[in-house]
Amino acid sequence: MPFTGKSGKFSAKINTVTVGTGDKAITIGGENVLPFYTFDDAIANAPKVGIEITDGGMDNEPECVKKYYEGCSTAVDMAKKAATFEGVDFLSIRLEGGDPNGENKPTEELVQILKDIADAVDLPLVVCGCKNVEKDGELLDKASSALAGKNVIVLSAREEDYKTIGASAGLAYKQIVGAESAVDINLAKQLNVLLTQLGVNGQSIVMNVGSAAAGYGFEYVVSTMDRVKAAALSQSDATLQMPIITPVASEVWGVKEAMASEADMPEWGSLEERAVDMEIETAAAVLASGSNAVILRHPESVKTISQLIKELV
Amino acid sequence: MALKGLDIFKLSPKKNCKECGSPTCMAFSMKVAQGSASIDACPYFSEDAKAALNEATAPPMKTIKVGAGDKEMSLGGETVLFRHEKTFVSRTRYAVSLCNCMDDAAIEAKLASIPQVDYERIGERMYVEMIYVNYSADAGVEKYLEIVKKAAALDRVLILGCEDPEVAKQALALVKDSKPVLNGANASNYEAMNAVAQEAGVALGVQGADINELYDTVAALEKLGNKNLLIDAGTASIKDAFATAVQFRRAAIKDGNRTCGYPSIVRADRLAHGNAHLQAALLSLFTMKYGSIVVVDEMTYAEALPLYGLRQNLFTDPQKPMKVEPGIYPLNGADKDSICVTTVDFALTYFVVSGELERSGVPCNLIINDAGGLSVLTSWAAGKFSANTIAKFFEEQDIAGKVNSRKLVIPGKVAVLKGELEAKLPGWEIIIAPNEAVQLVKFMKDLTA
Amino acid sequence: MTLFDVVFSGNDTVYGLTESAINDAIAKYGADKAVAFPDTAYSLPCYYAVTGTKVGNLGELKEALGVVKTLMTREQKLNDAFMSGVATALCAEFIEVLKYIDGAAPYEAPCYGHLGDPVIRELGVPLVTGDIPGVAVILGAAPTAEEGVALVKSYQAQGILVTLVGGIIDQCEELGYKTGANVRVIPLGKEVTSVIHAVSVAIRAALIFGNIKPGDAAGLMDYTMKRVPAFVNAFAPLDAVIVACGAGAIALGFPVITNEETFKVPKSLIVQKDVSKFNATSLEARDIKIKITNIDIPVAFASAFEGEIIRRGDMQVEFDGSRVDCFELVTTKDMAEVEDHKIEVIGPDLDGFEVGTKHSIAYVVEVAGKRMQSDFEPVIERKFHSYLNCVEGMMHTGQRDMIRIRVSKETFNAGFRLKHLGEVLYAKVKSEFAAVVDKCQVMIYTDDAMCTKLRHELATPVFDKRDERLDTLTDEGVDVYYSCIMCQAFSPSHVCVVTPERLGLCGAVSWLDAKATNELDPQGPCQVITKERVIDERIGEYEDVNEAVKKFSQGALEDVSLYSIIEKPMTSCGCFECICGIEPLSNGVCIANREYAGMTPIGMTFPELASMTGGGVQTPGFMGHGKHFISSKKFMKAEGGVKRIVWMPKELKEQVAERLNATAKELYGIDNFTDMIGDETVAEDPETLLAFLEEKGHPALSMEPMM
Known part of the structure; x- marks a missing residue:
């Protein structure tokens, strides 16, 4: 008697969202099963892997990442180089230099970098703000305008600034709005509802439901994603059917395991390996929980996670 | 569907005799329903009632115990597919694999490396708990038995990967008292393997060329009366192993198919084909879904640090937040004169706050209060993080005696405590931190500038 | 004509x-x-x-x-x-x-004429977000240049985008008033037809931001009506062409306010003879609310000051409701009765008091709003405590007529006066309750006689009425209940159904709170639950409540009863103030509160009970609830109500005694019911408790068996 299990195929499915334009455009979402449950039904679109660079160019990169960008001096150089790494589906540019509590670079300067990158590479783009609510309102508005027609994901619209980002990225310039909430299904849902009420098309929203590095309250991430996918698929909750994108890099590169020097922690061994494994293991876990795209930093992590996805889909 | 406590109580003797250890039959019934007490502890339940209850309360997935003495561990026994539904009860265990096909130097090196990862994280010892010893016929029985002995000396739970019943028998003769797992029953050898495993009293791992053969072999073993089994998710491909692990778990828990209700073994060492980074990804993937034991080629700190953290996160009770030990944590080389920062003992709060403080580079003494493992606002609302409790904690721990600084930074969310704290902790200057931890870096730098 | x-x-x-x-x-x-x-x-x-x-x-x-x-x-x-x-x-x-x-470039400075798409996109974003709260179209020449410029200036100060057509442009030039897109005062053109460039902005906003399909005239007008907060100010004299243009504006939903005595169309064509009131009339007609971003006081305002204690020696002056007549009150008025942002101090100000002295104070926040309800008054009022404490150098305790306020010397010396107290209340109420408060004024009284009079004639009756309302609010008397899912972050499947007689189990969310939360944040944690399709009156089960619970728990919960602890009891998150559980021997329930550390006759302590009852799982026979619920007539009504209570900790018993005894008296005619209820000084085991209950003749013993 062979194994017979009930199929876990759902009648509802995750929204399909296409990012970028032309040959290199990517499509995420569309699945009607839980993550990688290919035995229930084919996965409509494999999850995608992005690589993150910042406006700061080489200055912002840890030593172990720098070596992959040898010969680059600007963010644009890095973008071109990053596009050639194995497994890279899209490029994410984090404008952390805009933070008023940090470098506080002027918006024009940052937007110029974006424009230059968009001109130099044909990969789909994700634009991440500097996390400061006021600055992001201005920065992401101008970024959306400057990249009009490129169909980029703008990360992110939060409860505090969803109106500005939603109106600018979603309405005025027809980009894809990344709705960011803090590991809570109800907040994620509420933000999607608010954005759609503002007039943003639900099919042009992707969610960042929040993340954490493995070991750092990651249980909340798992449960939030599990529940979001359950609501979207088994309850057919249209307000949660947006694909999920998770910026893993910005979580993992700040934790002790990925930062403590080898001199401080001799028994822990290679810092690069620690950072890469932290990134890989966190990314594998968010993918297993339902992320449709992950943003990573180290080329080796990108390659490995891309391979894992290929093996599973 | 598990029985409710009240249903169990209705069948109980209602004598409140306390012989079970609970003060009342009601309390006992609730514990049985919760799974924290066995019905057998009560001498007065009628046999019929017991049988009915045992059937109804038996978990859809077997709990398999392996290892002996203080190394005994439970595998499986899960009742839910997602951790938010209830708690995952048996955390994933990790095994490093050895083979008699390896050369001696490699074996020695690996044996030496296994104990290296061993540390504590939030009250839990993190180490390689199992060793998978693989048998290759080409390399000979002698050498295999030799390695089994050496592996056993490391005092980990062993998994004997061996499809030859005769060899398995010899190996078990050496180590069966430590209750290892014997992994190697398949469609062609299961009867002999069953006999060996049953005789030695160890759990038996079952393999199959595909999910159907695996299922049939498990069913056949059950027919032989063996329910002390594990499922080997297979080595054909990552995709198949994932499909087997997920489908067996789901069929057991959702569809009540008890033949699927056994813990799983995932051979990440074989699936990764020597790619260490891919192996790290697999460790994470199968910890999430649904590996009971994951076998790897090696366990480095790089792999272990995120992995054990992930496991600790996943296998917590969703209603019981993780706690860190209250006390003084000097950060960034702080000494007695460094400024004090205080917060609660909720593990997540501790990690986030200590992480940001470390990023600030400012030497400070992080004082973790005993707040019942709750977050700042929750513990404040529950009265566990008040001016009173903080003052009491300072007194008990003799903070003033241990630290010279008299500046205390408190979380912005409980700014309301400032006045009262100043009254309760005379001589201390109370400073209000920002509301969010991410703002701490700038705040600490400005504060000490 | x-x-x-x-x-x-x-x-x-x-x-x-x-x-x-x-x-x-x-x-x-x-x-x-x-x-x-x-x-x-x-x-x-x-x-x-x-x-x-x-x-x-x-x-x-x-x-x-x-x-x-x-x-x-x-x-x-x-x-x-x-x-x-x-x-x-x-x-x-x-x-x-x-x-x-x-x-051709038909327009020259300062006029703009047609505005290009990039300008619309740029202006559209702040329009959608409300950062530009409205668009004023000013047409013609004001009676005097000064009046015209004053009007422009008033809108500009509120962040409203001003477009100018005709004579008003010359009036601005005449007084040298700066115009231009960068200051959001845009002269369009001097001929009346150039008004179309303002209309074009509104219409393209609908196409770009509203996804309105060209040709969908009905959708267009609906969008401009609901989403484009524009209005027209047309100065006399009006000719037929201007009136015809005005009709077009009205068709798009934009009211026209004029100072010419002409036809009136309610809410659409409004005559306001006084040009200085154009601003207020326009905002009210178009329902535009101006965001308050900063609080105009001479000291800091931040949550960091919330816990500040002001000691007697540092105190400039004190108001103490326990000694003299004081009170704080929110009261609802008609729109016409409230002048927005009026702050009036009646009686001596802070500098009229001697240092360190004690006085009366009463402050009444009078609010008006289309969606304001008197039920929100206490909700707003309860926030005063935190608002005033956030002021540097100000300490506030208590509520209603038992308030005490201290102002520090430092804050007084920084220039803080009573009108600043009004500024704080005005700004916070307007910003945090913008959904319901359209206008707000603050009256502050420090005259002793006035305070005494108002306390007795104004405040006390209001407080009494509120208490009465709370006491008379029944589950049957309202049409809807509310869900509360604030705790789902850690208890994912839990949903509280909050009814007038059953507040949230945390004890912190009453039906009125939930209602206000819903009004203020319609997408938030409290949603309306109807209760029209009753399934079982006895246990309080409704089809619509079940549907709501299923939806809000993402399918984890199928059905709940409101009034039974045995049949489909409501779930608990973990925040419960108390847990009640069946004690079979005495045929009743024991209640334990969170603070109680000892054993209960059920054989479990509070933490043990909590571990079984929490987590959003239905546990028949056990239920988490708020303290206040103990004296509710709906407390386990299906099982017979409060007379099932056989035991609770002494401290809890004392807290609830008065109300519980009243309920028992009303329902069953039992006097001093709490005397029959055991506590830890009587028994911590079921046998001793039973003996006690038998001795007292507790009614639970003779009731139907619970199971």
Whole structure:
């Protein structure tokens, strides 16, 4: 008697969202099963892997990442180089230099970098703000305008600034709005509802439901994603059917395991390996929980996670 | 569907005799329903009632115990597919694999490396708990038995990967008292393997060329009366192993198919084909879904640090937040004169706050209060993080005696405590931190500038 | 002449002008001559939006005029007037576009004329977010230049985008008032037809931000009505053309306010003779609320000061409700009775008191709003404590007429006076309760006699009435209940159903709180639950409640009863103040509160009970609840109500005794019911408890068996 299990195929499915334009455009979402449950039904679109660079160019990169960008001096150089790494589906540019509590670079300067990158590479783009609510309102508005027609994901619209980002990225310039909430299904849902009420098309929203590095309250991430996918698929909750994108890099590169020097922690061994494994293991876990795209930093992590996805889909 | 406590109580003797250890039959019934007490502890339940209850309360997935003495561990026994539904009860265990096909130097090196990862994280010892010893016929029985002995000396739970019943028998003769797992029953050898495993009293791992053969072999073993089994998710491909692990778990828990209700073994060492980074990804993937034991080629700190953290996160009770030990944590080389920062003992709060403080580079003494493992606002609302409790904690721990600084930074969310704290902790200057931890870096730098 | 006739005649005039202008142009350039506004992808935006047709050359323009003609019906009906207004606007657009033939630049500084798409996108974002709270179209010349500029300035100060047409432009120039897109005062043009450039902004906003499909005229008008907060200020004298344009504005949902004595159309054509009141009248007519961003006080305002204690020696002055007459109150008034941002101090100010002395104070926050309800008054009032404590150097304790306030010397020396207390309350109430409060004024009394009088005549009756309302609010007396899912972060499947007689189990969310939360944050954690389809009256089960619970728990919970702890009891998150559980021997329930550390006769401590009851799982026989619920008539009503209570910790018993005894008296005629209830001084085991209950003749013993 062979194994017979009930199929876990759902009648509802995750929204399909296409990012970028032309040959290199990517499509995420569309699945009607839980993550990688290919035995229930084919996965409509494999999850995608992005690589993150910042406006700061080489200055912002840890030593172990720098070596992959040898010969680059600007963010644009890095973008071109990053596009050639194995497994890279899209490029994410984090404008952390805009933070008023940090470098506080002027918006024009940052937007110029974006424009230059968009001109130099044909990969789909994700634009991440500097996390400061006021600055992001201005920065992401101008970024959306400057990249009009490129169909980029703008990360992110939060409860505090969803109106500005939603109106600018979603309405005025027809980009894809990344709705960011803090590991809570109800907040994620509420933000999607608010954005759609503002007039943003639900099919042009992707969610960042929040993340954490493995070991750092990651249980909340798992449960939030599990529940979001359950609501979207088994309850057919249209307000949660947006694909999920998770910026893993910005979580993992700040934790002790990925930062403590080898001199401080001799028994822990290679810092690069620690950072890469932290990134890989966190990314594998968010993918297993339902992320449709992950943003990573180290080329080796990108390659490995891309391979894992290929093996599973 | 598990029985409710009240249903169990209705069948109980209602004598409140306390012989079970609970003060009342009601309390006992609730514990049985919760799974924290066995019905057998009560001498007065009628046999019929017991049988009915045992059937109804038996978990859809077997709990398999392996290892002996203080190394005994439970595998499986899960009742839910997602951790938010209830708690995952048996955390994933990790095994490093050895083979008699390896050369001696490699074996020695690996044996030496296994104990290296061993540390504590939030009250839990993190180490390689199992060793998978693989048998290759080409390399000979002698050498295999030799390695089994050496592996056993490391005092980990062993998994004997061996499809030859005769060899398995010899190996078990050496180590069966430590209750290892014997992994190697398949469609062609299961009867002999069953006999060996049953005789030695160890759990038996079952393999199959595909999910159907695996299922049939498990069913056949059950027919032989063996329910002390594990499922080997297979080595054909990552995709198949994932499909087997997920489908067996789901069929057991959702569809009540008890033949699927056994813990799983995932051979990440074989699936990764020597790619260490891919192996790290697999460790994470199968910890999430649904590996009971994951076998790897090696366990480095790089792999272990995120992995054990992930496991600790996943296998917590969703209603019981993780706690860190209250006390003084000097950060960034702080000494007695460094400024004090205080917060609660909720593990997540501790990690986030200590992480940001470390990023600030400012030497400070992080004082973790005993707040019942709750977050700042929750513990404040529950009265566990008040001016009173903080003052009491300072007194008990003799903070003033241990630290010279008299500046205390408190979380912005409980700014309301400032006045009262100043009254309760005379001589201390109370400073209000920002509301969010991410703002701490700038705040600490400005504060000490 | 009727208003309709005026509109029709104005429309006819403009139509005639347009027709001849197009004919002249065709004669001059030929029908193939291209016509277009610069920098827009929307052709003639107004015409394109209304009809879905793009106009590319003069010939097509002439055809379009034919379409416009079909709008110009002449029955004496409102719709005909509106459509003629729209037709007038479209004609104006045609006249304007002719000015741009051959790439001409018909407007010169300071006038802008047509505004390109990039400007719309740039202005559209703050419009959608509310950072630009409104758009004013000022038409014609004010009675004096000073009045005109004052009006412009008042809008500008509120962040409203101002567009100018006609004489007002000259008036601004005359007084040297700075205009331009960068200061959000945009002169369009001096001819009346240039008003179309303002309309074009609104219409393109609908196309770009509202996803309105060109040609969907109904959708367009609905969008501009609901989402584009524009209004027109038209100065006398009004001619027929202006009135016809006004009809077009009204058709798009934009009210017209004028100082000419003319026809009145409620909410649409409003006569306001006093130009200085144009601003207030316009904002009220268009329902525009101005965001308050900063609080105008001389000291800091931050949550960091919330816990500040002001000691006697540091104190400038104190108001103490326990010694003299004081109170704080929110009261609802009619819109006309409230002058927004009025702050009045009656009696001596802080500098009129000697240092370190004690006085009376009463402050009444009078609010008005279309969605304001008196049930929100206590919700707003309860926030005063945290608002005032956030002021540096100010300490506030208590509520209602038992408040105590201290102001520090430092804060007084920094210039803090009572009107600043009013500023704080005004700013916080207006910003945090913007959903319900449209207007707000603050009256502050420090005159002893006034405080005494108002306390007894105004405040006490209100407080009494509120208490009475709370006491008389019943589950049967309301139409809806509310969900509360604030705790789902850690208890994912838990949903509280909050009813008037069953507050949230945390004890912190009453039905009124939930209602206010829902009004203020319609997408938030408290949602309306109807209860129309009853399944079982006895246990309080409703089909609609079940559906809501299923939805809000993402399918984890199928059904709950409101009044039973045995059948489908409500779940618990973990925040419960108390847990009640069955004690079988005495046929009743024991209640343990969170603070109680000892054993209960059930055989479990509070933490043990909590571990079984929490987590959003139904546990028949056990339930988490708030302290207040213990004395509710709905407390386990299905099992017989409060007389099932056989045991609770002494401290808890004392806390609830008065209300619980009243309930027991009312329901069963039992006096001093709590004397029959055991506590830890009587028993911590079921046998001793039973003996006690038998001795007292506790009613639970003779009730139906619970199981």
